[in-house]
Amino acid sequence: MSGARTAAGTGTGQPDEEHDAHGPDGPNQADGADEADDPGTPAEWTADDDWTDEALALLRTLRAPHRRNRAKQIAFAAYCTVLLLLVWGGVPSFGLFLQASMGADYTRYGPGLLAAMPGGIAAVGLAVLLLAVRDGLWRGPVVPPRATTDWLLAHPVRPRPVLRPWFWLSCGLAAFPGLIAALGGMVALGLTVRTGLPAALGWSLTGALGLPLLGVCAGLLVQRDPRAAHWARLLTPYATVLVLLFATQSALAAAGHPVPWLERIELWSGPWGWAGVAALAPTPAAVPGGTLAAVLLVLSTALALLFADRAAGTVPLTLLRERARTAAGVMAALRTVEPRAAKLAVAEATGGTRRLRVRLPAPRRRALVMYWRDTLSLLRTPARPGRAVLLTVPAVLCAAPAHDTRGVLSWAVAALALLFGYLAVAQLLEPARIETDDVRRSSWSPYPFSGLMLRHAVVPALLALVLATAAAATLLLLGAGPVAWLAPLAVPPLAAAALVNACRGPARRDLLYRSPNPSGGSTGVAFFLAWYAAGPGVALPLLALPFSAALRDATADNLTSTATFGTTLTVLLLAWARHRATLLPARARPTGA
Numbered sequence: 001m002s003g004a005r006t007a008a009g010t011g012t013g014q015p016d017e018e019h020d021a022h023g024p025d026g027p028n029q030a031d032g033a034d035e036a037d038d039p040g041t042p043a044e045w046t047a048d049d050d051w052t053d054e055a056l057a058l059l060r061t062l063r064a065p066h067r068r069n070r071a072k073q074i075a076f077a078a079y080c081t082v083l084l085l086l087v088w089g090g091v092p093s094f095g096l097f098l099q100a101s102m103g104a105d106y107t108r109y110g111p112g113l114l115a116a117m118p119g120g121i122a123a124v125g126l127a128v129l130l131l132a133v134r135d136g137l138w139r140g141p142v143v144p145p146r147a148t149t150d151w152l153l154a155h156p157v158r159p160r161p162v163l164r165p166w167f168w169l170s171c172g173l174a175a176f177p178g179l180i181a182a183l184g185g186m187v188a189l190g191l192t193v194r195t196g197l198p199a200a201l202g203w204s205l206t207g208a209l210g211l212p213l214l215g216v217c218a219g220l221l222v223q224r225d226p227r228a229a230h231w232a233r234l235l236t237p238y239a240t241v242l243v244l245l246f247a248t249q250s251a252l253a254a255a256g257h258p259v260p261w262l263e264r265i266e267l268w269s270g271p272w273g274w275a276g277v278a279a280l281a282p283t284p285a286a287v288p289g290g291t292l293a294a295v296l297l298v299l300s301t302a303l304a305l306l307f308a309d310r311a312a313g314t315v316p317l318t319l320l321r322e323r324a325r326t327a328a329g330v331m332a333a334l335r336t337v338e339p340r341a342a343k344l345a346v347a348e349a350t351g352g353t354r355r356l357r358v359r360l361p362a363p364r365r366r367a368l369v370m371y372w373r374d375t376l377s378l379l380r381t382p383a384r385p386g387r388a389v390l391l392t393v394p395a396v397l398c399a400a401p402a403h404d405t406r407g408v409l410s411w412a413v414a415a416l417a418l419l420f421g422y423l424a425v426a427q428l429l430e431p432a433r434i435e436t437d438d439v440r441r442s443s444w445s446p447y448p449f450s451g452l453m454l455r456h457a458v459v460p461a462l463l464a465l466v467l468a469t470a471a472a473a474t475l476l477l478l479g480a481g482p483v484a485w486l487a488p489l490a491v492p493p494l495a496a497a498a499l500v501n502a503c504r505g506p507a508r509r510d511l512l513y514r515s516p517n518p519s520g521g522s523t524g525v526a527f528f529l530a531w532y533a534a535g536p537g538v539a540l541p542l543l544a545l546p547f548s549a550a551l552r553d554a555t556a557d558n559l560t561s562t563a564t565f566g567t568t569l570t571v572l573l574l575a576w577a578r579h580r581a582t583l584l585p586a587r588a589r590p591t592g593a
Helices: 002-010 015-024 033-037 053-064 063-102 107-138 146-152 159-192 197-224 225-254 260-267 271-280 290-313 317-335 339-348 364-381 383-404 409-438 438-443 449-456 458-479 483-503 509-513 526-531 534-552 556-587
Strands: none
Touching: 002 317, 015 146, 015 458, 015 526, 033 339, 053 063, 053 159, 063 159, 107 197, 107 225, 107 271, 107 339, 107 364, 107 534, 146 317, 159 317, 197 225, 197 290, 197 317, 225 260, 225 383, 225 458, 260 271, 260 534, 271 290, 271 526, 317 339, 364 409, 364 449, 364 458, 364 556, 383 409, 409 438, 409 449, 409 458, 409 534, 438 449, 449 483, 449 509, 449 556, 458 483, 483 556, 509 526
């Protein structure tokens, strides 16, 4: 053991086969005082210095009680998950098949489903890969606990036996949702297309398992290679636009406007399309090459897993420590119910806070300084206006089916469209949220804090009106008629609702423990969610009522009543936001100040 202690104390390198993968100094060079004690180049490991097997065996023995408790927790979580899936998925699916055997006909949904599958599967597949790549920018599939990175890997142990299980754990976690998606696809095809269940499940599993596993491998590449991370950041906006284009094409195809040659390009454009070719293989809408697409997807996944398994142990220790700290910070923020803090930590780690050097001429009137700052802030972070533009597309697409729906379904469709519209407008209110993160920033302003917050809503509302007017003009050119003007009518109340949320202040964790009837079970989570999403939680259900009626029948009377209701709701929401903003400085002031 003396050799191991010496190696650990002086920060020595690692065995030759691992040394080449990490550079001349090895990944396990000690930090801080060790480097000061021995400024020379660390010596390479020898076979006598390698205590990997003994260290891992000792740790397994020491961690046995913890592993048993952890196994019980995991088994209970798995039991609850399977039970929920059976109750909410298995039993209803069995009921639908039972109804189909008794004469119920679900095949009328088959043509629409088959028409939407090429673009829809391509959109979902590319979105899965994009999310996995973005995860690799701040966390990655190989992120052991901080104790492992800060202590164990700093000792003379080979990284691969320690890191490899974490990679395969990420693969298993990624494959589980894919398995659920494949079962859902089997049920949908079996009911609407009358496809054989084994064939539908087998072909669906090709993409449902292949794409998540490919995403894990891509995330590992981004995690360990700075050049891949640079390209991931650079291509993310274009991939996001492509996902929305695939989704738009899928919606148009389901509505009866397919473009066959475009669908063929989508299906063969990459692994995200190969999954669609495989899923369509057992259906009447099968395209040539289903077996080839499945083979390509399986082979590419197998090769990616093979190379990723070898590369899992080559992630630099410095990077592992950084990712472990970021992941721990995000989890700590989530445990303390601080979603914004978690979001900011992820954005900082992924480079999402990058700013452009944009300048605007300073205004000559002091009253315009506030709006100049907000405009400059949004121009210097173009990702937010870009996300607002992208979120407008699903808002318009969700509003389109409201023409042919009635009752509760019409209200739900209108509420979904308004939800995407709210998310688009909320992207533009980041300057207001930054102001409430620390109310001391407002000391420069001559306005009271409540008046300052109301002024923060002017520029986002104007930009959202420009965006909504452009969307309305596009719809008018496509022949939508007067219903297109509902888009700009929705902007003022949605901006006011976003301002209400921006003025909520620090997280009210005390609401989690509040319940009017303790003997009947805790309702704290419902109270907290109602406080956290108060603005949209009030505005969206109320707005959905007149908007659903106007979407069904866009007469002058309906549009006028919708505009009147929206204006009234906007005034009420702004008054609510002003009241919330008035309370923020007092809450932020230290006790006894």
